[in-house]
Amino acid sequence: MLVLVCWGLVLPSPIRIQCDSEFQTCDKITNTVKHEAKELKDEYKKSHKLPDESVPVPDEVPSSTVIGSTISEKLQDIYTKNELFRLHLLKVKTYQKELLDKPDHLLHLLSNITIRLDHHLATIKKVLRCTDPHRPFPTSPPALKPEHKNDYQKKMYGWGVLVRLDEWSKEVLKVLKRKKSEWCVMKWFLLICGYWSH
Numbered sequence: 001m002l003v004l005v006c007w008g009l010v011l012p013s014p015i016r017i018q019c020d021s022e023f024q025t026c027d028k029i030t031n032t033v034k035h036e037a038k039e040l041k042d043e044y045k046k047s048h049k050l051p052d053e054s055v056p057v058p059d060e061v062p063s064s065t066v067i068g069s070t071i072s073e074k075l076q077d078i079y080t081k082n083e084l085f086r087l088h089l090l091k092v093k094t095y096q097k098e099l100l101d102k103p104d105h106l107l108h109l110l111s112n113i114t115i116r117l118d119h120h121l122a123t124i125k126k127v128l129r130c131t132d133p134h135r136p137f138p139t140s141p142p143a144l145k146p147e148h149k150n151d152y153q154k155k156m157y158g159w160g161v162l163v164r165l166d167e168w169s170k171e172v173l174k175v176l177k178r179k180k181s182e183w184c185v186m187k188w189f190l191l192i193c194g195y196w197s198h
Helices: 002-007 018-047 071-099 104-131 151-193
Strands: none
Touching: 018 104, 018 151, 071 104, 071 151
């Protein structure tokens, strides 16, 4: 039965062993983003003396949900959300210079996670290229329009961005885990059918 299935297998594109390392790298970087987002969120809360109870997230902050009906669509959404969060983080960084007398440590953490997201985006590109090479990359999001008029709005906006970034990084890890699992099953099947070689 397996021989018949292998005989009838039609591959949509060349299978590349590099996908293994791309998944591993992306998973590693996403875990680092998750760790740094949590650290940044805690430092922001401390610096701005925010209460322990839950604080509402403003509407203009990106959603942490990864959308898409297929894994490929979810990876595309991760790509877009990465770019969107980086835009919002740059605005949050600008606001800290206005809100805090000594923002240096917070600015350092914001710079670090922005650089990490740059690395993350580059790796997501590689994952997309090796798993769905014919699909174009999503277009970049437009420049941000919202301007916050007072210090409270700026403070709550920054907090909301960091909360959603923390949540988003966890959702991305779930998607990568599922995608990696599917890829491993596919590689095993191709190895048995004789399509895979090291």
